[in-house]
Amino acid sequence: MMKPLIALSFALLTSVSAISAENLYYWDNNSGLKKADHCELTTMKGSRFGLINTGGILSSNIKNNEGKHIMNVVAGSLVKKLEGSAVADHNFYEVVGANQDSIFLMTLKEALKSAAFAERLDQGYIKTTEVESITNKTIQIGVERFNLKAGTLLKVHGKTEVLKLACPEFEKSRDYLVFHSYAKGDTRASSLVGVYWDETGLFKNIKTFDGLQTQKINKAIAVEADDAAELIKDLSGKPVVFKKPVVTKPNFNDVKDTPPVAVIKKDEVTLQDGLDNVVCMQSANAGANVRDAELTKVIFKSPTGTRVKLFQEFSDSKKETVIDGKPYTFIKVEFDSESSDKKIGYIASDYIVPRSQCLFAKIEEKEIDPAVDTQISGLDDPKCCEFPVANKVTSSFTVSQQAFGAGRGGDRVHAATDLYRMLNEPVVAVAPGVIIRPLYFFYLGTFAIEVRHSGGFVVRYGELTGAIPKSVKNNNKVKMGQIVGYIARVGTKTLMEPMLHFELYSGAASGSLNSSKTINGINYQRRSDLLNPTKYMLKWQNAKFKK
């Protein structure tokens, strides 16, 4: 036993490569690892990140703000704590990366067949005792991202304190938690990587390790240290000196805005795309300065192709200023949420255009969650389909106002089945298909999407929240069982229970699903190929929850 340990220690001590300022990076969601040799390295106590540890149980429960269990999060998944009131012994978290350990997942999904599993960016309340500190835990990158290779191990070393990076081009509060990065197979860190808690794209596909595996890894790559100097010491024992950067307050006039881009602006009243505005610069790699409300400070740079929502203020007051002798009008935008908290800032209006008008806007390839991938020929295919909610409904959809055909006042009748479940619980695609219309305003504060499924039938999933699962955008393909939205409450707590409003169409007709027509004299106010989903719902429900 001693001989291998001595050999390993010897290998560690005599290893040639050292961590130096050249091996210091921070993570940028839009371009990967970026050089951070100008940044300051210090320490901080702890971070927002945590790992799900249920002490042997395969998953933890995520609850909504009413305390109801809405989905499961796999043990070993990476989460981050968000602002929000603690409730009893629960805190509010967001899933950063679900543990993709394949054998573990298989076991879990077999054991919890009908459960909904949390994906990245899903949020909810988790017991604080089931989230442990990330310090001294190892995360493996599952899929290559930009210049970060698959198989890379990332580990936060420390005892009571951990390392952080602070870079002068960012706000002071933007602390980057430092991970030691190990290339696949290496027992010595080759670099330090800073990760901001609100920019965590590198963790989209990760694997973490159980207790035994962690022990093995820790034996190989342990760094027993607490303060910054020790933590970054070359494992050969020599301290590494980082040049302390000269931190200067950026001068308003020094921060140059890149010249306006020449985009081809179509001169027409009707725009071809929907509400899809992006940052648009003169090249795919250029970024626009995002400023604070006073327009004096650049908060961060946003690359071409980043989706934004445009604010409207309640008065048409313009924010204008002159930069490098050129006048600019600035508009307030909210950035598309790769992050949890709202990212808001001001960008010159010249740099915001609809996506279809931006020559350099990339269409991101969306990941598809590895749900069941089955091809079906239609509704009557024996393999069809998946029940669209995670658990048994809390009230039968065959009776009362939940049922298809139930009276709705006057001569109108219900054109769907309502599946009563929990607020914010996932809704899944019943079959493989394509999202043909993304979230739009539906009813009393809720939204709907439209999906054309394989076999040709169309489903409108209604009464959803405004949260878009990461994999869901227009023209995106979905697999059977993939999360396509989350259950909303119609109106307020006292008006209605949270539910999925499920409408089914054969696909034989075309045009909008809403209609002023009757069908056989019945006022469904829907298109002529509307189907009664009840028998299918019963079949899918029984298949999912049979004992």
Next chain:
Amino acid sequence: MLSSKSKFIIIAVLALGTAYYFSNQKKENTEEIFSQEEQSASSPKLADLIKKRVKKESGNGGQIHSSTTVGKIAASNPPYEPVKIETSELAEFTSLLPEEKKSLIALSAVMAEAVSNETQMDKFVDKLAALKMSPVVMKDENPYTGVMNVVRTKSVLPGIRYVHAQYFTDEDGVKNLGHISFELKPGKHSEAAAHKIVQKQFNVNSKPTSQAKNMTVWNVGDRIVWIKVLDKEDVSKPDPINAYDPTKDIGTVRIVSEPEIH
């Protein structure tokens, strides 16, 4: 012992009674609904209502009927008649500036007219242009569920923002208004002002269909009109369409009309 005549009478009565029973059963199984006579889409004035009996055939799953008969129903929204509202009627709402009151009156009138003339998207767009709001019509189209047009504006009116309307083109190529809404700035009297305007513009009772802490709903024809005061949760949660600032937008009042689609 019964005579032949008596027996005959009893049998006849039984036979008649049985026949009567079964004929009524058929009637009871046939639900009767009333539909209004079809009205011309171009002149949505209420014609005299003609109530017809229509057989409703119950669907038992899957296809609603083997040979689907599609018919039109009349629009049940009342015809639009401009409601004259003076800003002085909103005098008590001092947290709104005079120009903001004017905006609220003007835009609610445009919205009420759009709701009444729900197939006339171009007219709605023209009205927004006349208010100098620089309307923009966007189009979302696919081969399976057709066209959805979204109308928004580049400019705002004082105290008003996020005008949004969704028009869906049906099987016959007719555009119909779905959701339409706008927002009124936060303020001490914004909710009350919105209530008063909605009641006047849509001719609804002060007693709504349903009312919760921050939300009020009225049924108007085959649509609903609702008002909601956005709280912290509303402005913090994800919204795929509008941008919100949790530090500034709490108390914003949303005014909406939608089809009773649920």
